[in-house]
Amino acid sequence: MTHDARAGQRGFALADADLSSFDAQFHARCRLQQPDRYRLIEALPRDAKRIARGSGVSYVAASFGADAISQSLAAFDRALAFDEASGRLVVEAGARIGDVQRFALARGWYLAVAPGHPAATVGGCIAADVHGKNPARDGTFRRVVERIELATAKGLVIADAAQNADLLAATFAGFGLTGVITRATLKLARPPAALVMRRVPVANLCEAARTLREAANAPVLYGWHDGRAKRFGRGVIRIGLASDVADPRALRVPPRSRDLPVPIVPSPFATWNRAGIAAANTWLGWRWCRPGQSPLPLADALFPLNDARSYFAGFGKAGMVEAQWLVPHARFDDFAGALAERVARDRPRIALIASKLFAGRPEGFSFDGDGVALAIQLPSPRETGQRAFLEALAELALAHAGRANLIKDSTLDAATARRAIAGFDAARERLATFDTDGLYASELARRLAL
């Protein structure tokens, strides 16, 4: 190697790294860049394929790929400006949602749309257009973002409603394929003074859907359901309601040291075999499936995954998959019935089912629409029986006009994704117009032919 070449490599902050998706279904030896200055983000050779990386907690391999340099935004995690009166907060894209909530709550505001993992970054939430605790009321992440700054092949670009609005729209659920998001302006909201969590037991998924619809305006709204064949769909709808009884402890968010760690070390043996799933569901059923209500600290509502470390570790090295489908209201009862029959026949190992209500309009690849979404988590998705059930689930959902969450389900292939997203080709073409050189690449983009 020449002196010039060696000197050129120094300071790019590039090294080989083994990266894995959160669901442990993809692993790759990649080039990982850890820039700590803005100019390093832009310093890669012009033809080097790249993809932005936040905390690396995406369920699927959205922030890395074998043929792309992952550009970590970990050093770009700062709050840059805040308007106390309007609640507008400018942050760098690597800012973690947990830190944003801590900053905002200390000043009497909060981010109304936030995913359950506190380490998820603002850039990642934009790229995935994540949803929060009640998407039917609050929409998806795009609703809390006013402006973004992207580093693109053409230089730094600002996108908001007034300029580059198409780029802004394509970047939500654009999976990082429109450029490297470097900054965002967020619109914060006033938090409820306190929350009470009401528990409404349900006997099946149809009853769950009805209960969700009746509570559409609650700040927190989701269901937990048993996935075992004989008890399929039994569970509880958890309705977080704003309380007038102010409690200063309700808004306290624990320090970052209490956040769910990245990565989670898998337990040496998988907990979620049939016995483990039965024990956990029985315990959760006993604990939650009783009518009533109790005070709920906002932090617990915002970051339910902080208590789920051993749950995720329990999937072991074989990992898990989360299949998430949004089915229109008119088709949901039929879908739920057919799904119960399928589960009774196949008896898959389902660790958890969560239900949520949506009332939005799907755009691009975003996971939004008007209906009820089920998130179904299974261990060991590569096992033949589990795999067969996932394929059957996809066909059932598609037969009932279901829409898939591309950023959650790593078992989807390109053909299924095309059927699962109305306007897939148009969304893909729109992304391509912002990356004419094909600079941005990831394992997710390769698998789904985005």
Added chain:
Amino acid sequence: MSAREATAIVVGASSGLGRALATALAREGYALLLVASDRRDLDALGASLNLQHGIAVRALALDLAREADPGARIAATLEGLPPASALLLPIGYSRDDDDLSLDAAAIGQLLAVNLHAPLAIVHALLPRLVEAHGVVVLFGSVAATRGRGRNVVYAGAKRALVSLYESLRQRYPDRELRVQLYELGFMATNLTYGMKLPLPVVEADVVARTVVQKLRSGSARRHLPRWWALVAMLVRWMPWFVYRRMKG
């Protein structure tokens, strides 16, 4: 003088140890003058520290490899800030081809950043620092423990900082000006990222916390982490016929 009535100057503030020092100093309440080469990074760091800690922050973008008189630029930028009582110089610029094969321009750049800049800045700010009974904090490197066939110019410049440390201490008693020199071991920065190093690296935040904790103590020359003192001693005492056979 309490931290809230004083300004700390951090040169090389935008990344690595400099950024960690700026953050630790902001936590203590110092007003800050941040100096680095890239305006965008400085503005982001300054805005963030101002927002988080409510301190006064001023930023100065300077290319130390090309700036003829960085001290004068820094002194001019201090106007209007509380008295400068701490000057921290976590500057370091090295390159892989610093192995006795550099041309004169490259040698000049390395010396400009690693030696000329600290000397010029210290000279320019000495009157203010002495008036405030302040502290100068220099950052050397274990690379300068003993000459090797790599990091030739870099290590030479860093060893010259030891001489600067001794000169300042010889000239000023502690009651007028304190001088602290840290000889740093391997640290996790973008310069060491991905390198296979023979000994553990220390996080910049850990070093910064220690440096800021000791800012009010007297003059001293220390290794960080402390165990590097033992490594340095072994390297210095190693018989020449063994040392010259070591890689690099």
